[in-house]
Amino acid sequence: MNAKHTPAGGWNTLQANRAGRIQRAGVQLGNALDGKAVPAALIGELLHAVIERGDRVCLEGNNQKQADFLGQALAGLDPERVNGLHMLLSVLALPEHLDVFERGVADRLDFSFSGPQAARVARLLAAGKLQIGAIHTYLELFSRYFIDLTPRVSLIAAEAADRHGNLYTGPNTEDTPAIAEATAFKNGIVIVQVNRIMDTLPRVDIPGDWVDFVVQSPRPYYIEPLFTRDPAQISEIQVLMAMMAIKGIYAEYQVERLNHGIGFDTAAIELLLPTYAESLGLKGKIARHWALNPHPALIPAIEAGFAESVYSFGSELGMEDYIRARPDVFFVGPDGSMRSNRALCQAAGHYACDMFIGSTLQIDLQGNSSTATQGRIAGFGGAPNMGADARGRRHASPAWLKAGQQAREGRNTIPRGQKLVVQIVETFREHMQPAFVERLDAWALAEQAGMALPPVMIYGDDVTHILTEEGIANLLLCRSDEEREQAIRGVAGYTPVGMARDRRMVENLRDRGIIQRAEDMGVDKRQATRDLLAAKNMKDLVRASGGLYNPPKRFRNW
Amino acid sequence: METLVYQFEGGSRGLPAQPQVVGVVGSGNLEVLIEAVPLAGACSIEIKTAAVGFGATWEAVMRDFHERWQLKNARIAINDMGATPAVVSLRLDQAVETILGGAA
Numbered sequence: 001m002n003a004k005h006t007p008a009g010g011w012n013t014l015q016a017n018r019a020g021r022i023q024r025a026g027v028q029l030g031n032a033l034d035g036k037a038v039p040a041a042l043i044g045e046l047l048h049a050v051i052e053r054g055d056r057v058c059l060e061g062n063n064q065k066q067a068d069f070l071g072q073a074l075a076g077l078d079p080e081r082v083n084g085l086h087m088l089l090s091v092l093a094l095p096e097h098l099d100v101f102e103r104g105v106a107d108r109l110d111f112s113f114s115g116p117q118a119a120r121v122a123r124l125l126a127a128g129k130l131q132i133g134a135i136h137t138y139l140e141l142f143s144r145y146f147i148d149l150t151p152r153v154s155l156i157a158a159e160a161a162d163r164h165g166n167l168y169t170g171p172n173t174e175d176t177p178a179i180a181e182a183t184a185f186k187n188g189i190v191i192v193q194v195n196r197i198m199d200t201l202p203r204v205d206i207p208g209d210w211v212d213f214v215v216q217s218p219r220p221y222y223i224e225p226l227f228t229r230d231p232a233q234i235s236e237i238q239v240l241m242a243m244m245a246i247k248g249i250y251a252e253y254q255v256e257r258l259n260h261g262i263g264f265d266t267a268a269i270e271l272l273l274p275t276y277a278e279s280l281g282l283k284g285k286i287a288r289h290w291a292l293n294p295h296p297a298l299i300p301a302i303e304a305g306f307a308e309s310v311y312s313f314g315s316e317l318g319m320e321d322y323i324r325a326r327p328d329v330f331f332v333g334p335d336g337s338m339r340s341n342r343a344l345c346q347a348a349g350h351y352a353c354d355m356f357i358g359s360t361l362q363i364d365l366q367g368n369s370s371t372a373t374q375g376r377i378a379g380f381g382g383a384p385n386m387g388a389d390a391r392g393r394r395h396a397s398p399a400w401l402k403a404g405q406q407a408r409e410g411r412n413t414i415p416r417g418q419k420l421v422v423q424i425v426e427t428f429r430e431h432m433q434p435a436f437v438e439r440l441d442a443w444a445l446a447e448q449a450g451m452a453l454p455p456v457m458i459y460g461d462d463v464t465h466i467l468t469e470e471g472i473a474n475l476l477l478c479r480s481d482e483e484r485e486q487a488i489r490g491v492a493g494y495t496p497v498g499m500a501r502d503r504r505m506v507e508n509l510r511d512r513g514i515i516q517r518a519e520d521m522g523v524d525k526r527q528a529t530r531d532l533l534a535a536k537n538m539k540d541l542v543r544a545s546g547g548l549y550n551p552p553k554r555f556r557n558w
Numbered sequence: 559m560e561t562l563v564y565q566f567e568g569g570s571r572g573l574p575a576q577p578q579v580v581g582v583v584g585s586g587n588l589e590v591l592i593e594a595v596p597l598a599g600a601c602s603i604e605i606k607t608a609a610v611g612f613g614a615t616w617e618a619v620m621r622d623f624h625e626r627w628q629l630k631n632a633r634i635a636i637n638d639m640g641a642t643p644a645v646v647s648l649r650l651d652q653a654v655e656t657i658l659g660g661a662a
Binding site for chain 2 (some may be wrong): 235528
């Protein structure tokens with residue numbers, strides 16, 4: 001018989017602790033509190049009242065929108081009163097995200113991506129100012145918010161709130177629902193910075209009873225147009241690679257449901273759908289359903305009827321009116337503006353897409369790829385969620401079945417499919433840095449930072465194809481480690497890794513269709529010019545949208 | 559500026575008389591002139607390049623090019639402004655496909 005166990009503090013310590021925090025805030029703010037609305041000038045007082053030493057604090061830093069006002073307020077707190085915070089962030093994009101460590105307010109960090117701050121993260125780590133719990137993928141970090149990294153206090157961002165705390169997040173909902181839900185339902189405190197406080201919201205994205213305080217920020221939250229690529233910068237090599245991708249992979253596997261990584265390589269593919277893919281008779285057969293941010297480069301493909309539906313992780317600046325005018329394609333609310341949700345879109349990438357195709361910085365001889373380079377702890381973001389085969393049971397589709405069949409041919413295994421994971425890279429990056437290496441920089445980084453594992457972004461055993469200007473290596477068809485290595489060398493061009501190929505073996509792999517050159521696929525290189533792009537510059541994209549796309553100022557170069 | 563000259567023997571494919579120029583001389587790009595010239599069966603390639611010290615890479619790119627096309631009695635002149643091997647190979651292939659006029 002078990003003795004009945006009651007914890008020393010009872011069963012509702014979190015509720016009691018939360019009530020104490022709310023009460024302290026009430027005392028501190030007094031009459032300044034208008035419903036749940038707090039004046040911006042009192043944000044420091046509010047944070048001092050509700051944050052306790054050692055709290056796990058989630059600061060909403062997304063791929064795009066940033067709770068920058070709350071981040072600055074947090075970094076400005078008195079480290080004598082608040083310290084030892086454990087910060088949770090999807091994206092460390094802004095200087096204030098690291099100022100909290102520099103000033104001693106926080107000392108521990110779990111995060112996903114740190115692109116622009118990658119070098120400073122490495123420096124602070126080396127200086128002992130911060131400890132990293134782990135570097136996560138987005139879906140993994142959101143998942144841990146509900147398991148063992150639940151935030152005590154969350155500082156998030158929304159477009160607008162009413163006095164009851166209802167939130168309108170507009171097109172950039174992004175990570176907000178996952179953070180707010182994990183915090184609110186574990187008796188944490190949710191504080192929101194909003195661009196405006198309204199009497200009536202266009203729609204409610206987060207219900208008010210999940211929210212404790214809203215504060216109108218003195219300026220709109222910072223938002224980054226991360227996915228905009230000017231077609232003027234797409235090279236002919238990228239056009240050639242896009243042609244090979246469309247003919248050698250999209251058409252070959254009948255890829256209808258997919259995700260594209262960020263960058264010019266995939267923007268080129270998007271811009272070749274209405275031209276090259278159309279000329280091959282592929283409309284309605286490939287690239288129909290997308291898990292993708294609203295890339296401006298996708299506009300011509302949408303207008304041509306190629307891309308039929310798009311579900312998004314977040315929005316993209318300037319695309320608001322275009323999205324509003326294409327509600328059959330995008331997910332929009334009753335108010336007409338888009339709704340995004342990063343957690344759900346990552347799940348869609350895992351379980352409802354048949355292909356991920358994206359770029360990387362380094363690929364080794366096993367096909368492992370990494371964007372970690374020395375002196376920079378950049379993290380991952382969503383690419384590893386997209387660029388992975390989720391393995392478990394799932395529904396069948398032609399692309400998934402064909403990939404699985406190729407991988408299992410001649411093996412005594414039960415039939416099963418496989419997701420296509422394609423790495424598309426030029427063999428040399430800028431400054432003639434080879435994209436193919438014997439050993440990833442990730443190994444050295446892991447040693448320097450004391451990580452348990454090298455920070456690999458996409459594992460070689462998930463990669464099905466590597467596409468370079470030299471051709472496509474189909475790793476599904478390789479039957480030994482040696483074949484795999486030579487298949488990779490065989491598309492690695494004139495990098496040292498490519499030059500060290502076994503030429504006879506590479507020719508043999510080509511005869512077996514494991515390596516395919518442009519000419520093997522019937523890709524005519526004379527067509528590989530910028531004339532093949534459905535839009536050649538930003539102005540063309542605006543024109544394709546019927547004037548509905550409104551590029552951010554820095555992209556208005558006409 | 560560096561000048562590199564390569565000559566390959568044993569080709570089997572002759573070229574039509576009309577010379578062709580593809581590409582432009584611009585940063586990261588190159589211009590290729592290809593023409594039929596009696597060279598006792600050889601294929602001769604002269605490269606003027608702005609990027610010094612990439613001789614080994616050029617040689618490998620040209621050797622692969624000759625292996626692909628097996629040209630004879632052909633003269634190719636390249637004006638390079640720091641193009642990557644990828645761009646060089648693409649331009650060369652475009653030049654040959656253009657001069658052969660669809661016989662690719």
